[in-house]
Amino acid sequence: MNSDDLTFWKKVNLRQRLLRDIADPVILETHGGRGKLYSACYSYVERGMVIEKNLEKAERLARQRPTWRVYQADSVSVLRLGLGRTMPFNVLDVDAYGSPWETIDAFFASERVRVPKLWLVATDGLRKVTTVHAAWITNSLKPIVKRRGNNLHDQYLSACFDMLTEKAAQGGYVVSTFDGYYCGFSNQMTHFYAVLTSSK
Ligand SMILES: C[S@@+](CC[C@H](N)C(=O)[O-])C[C@H]1O[C@@H](n2cnc3c(N)ncnc32)[C@H](O)[C@@H]1O
Numbered sequence: 197m198n199s200d201d202l203t204f205w206k207k208v209n210l211r212q213r214l215l216r217d218i219a220d221p222v223i224l225e226t227h228g229g230r231g232k233l234y235s236a237c238y239s240y241v242e243r244g245m246v247i248e249k250n251l252e253k254a255e256r257l258a259r260q261r262p263t264w265r266v267y268q269a270d271s272v273s274v275l276r277l278g279l280g281r282t283m284p285f286n287v288l289d290v291d292a293y294g295s296p297w298e299t300i301d302a303f304f305a306s307e308r309v310r311v312p313k314l315w316l317v318a319t320d321g322l323r324k325v326t327t328v329h330a331a332w333i334t335n336s337l338k339p340i341v342k343r344r345g346n347n348l349h350d351q352y353l354s355a356c357f358d359m360l361t362e363k364a365a366q367g368g369y370v371v372s373t374f375d376g377y378y379c380g381f382s383n384q385m386t387h388f389y390a391v392l393t394s395s396k
Pocket residue numbers: 226227228229230231232233234247248249250253269270271272291292293
C-alpha cells in the first residue's frame with residue numbers, strides 16, 4: 197500500500213470509530229473532494245451538507261448524495277456567512293489538503309445552531325511547514341507562534357489542541373476530548389479529532 201492509500205485508510209478508520217458513538221449523525225463535510233470518505237463512512241447518513249470548490253467534483257457529490265445539501269463554493273467564505281446555520285450538525289469533518297484552520301474558524305465564528313455535543317475530525321497538512329521552520333510566516337499559525345515560538349514540530353498536536361480550544365470557544369464550545377497522530381510522508385500530516393460540548 198502506498199503512503200496516500202495508507203493515509204486514506206487511517207482517515208476512514210478514525211471516522212468509523214467516532215461514528216460508533218453517534219446515534220443520529222448530521223454531517224458537515226467542508227472539503228467533499230471525490231466523495232471517497234462518504235463512500236467509506238457516511239453513505240448510510242441521511243442528513244448532511246457538503247461543500248467542494250471544484251465544480252466537476254461538486255456535481256459528482258450532488259449525484260452521489262441526493263438527500264444532502266451540496267454546494268460548490270469556498271467553504272471558508274460560505275461558512276463565515278452562516279451557510280447551513282439552521283442545521284444541527286453534530287459531526288464537523290474538515291479534510292483539507294493544507295490548513296483546516298480557516299475553515300474551523302469560519303464555522304465557529306459564524307452564528308449557527310449549537311448542539312450539546314459536536315464531534316470534529318480534521319486533516320491538517322501544516323506540520324510540513326514546521327519542518328522548514330516556516331510556521332512564523334504561515335498565516336493560520338502566526339498567533340500560536342507568538343505564544344509558543346516558531347519550533348512547533350515536536351509539539352504540533354498540542355498546538356492544535358490550543359488552537360482548537362480557542363476557536364471552539366468562539367462558538368460556545370469547550371473541548372472535552374482531543375486526540376490525534378502524525379502520518380503520511382515524513383509524518384507531515386496530522387489527523388486529529390475532538391469532542392466538543394456546549395458551554396452555554
Ligand atoms: C483532501 S481532498 C478531500 C477529499 C474528500 N474528503 C474525499 O473523501 O474524497 C480536498 C478537497 O478540498 C477541495 N477544497 C480545497 N479548498 C477548498 C475550499 N476552500 N472550499 C471547498 N473545497 C475546497 C479540493 O478541491 C479537494 O477536492
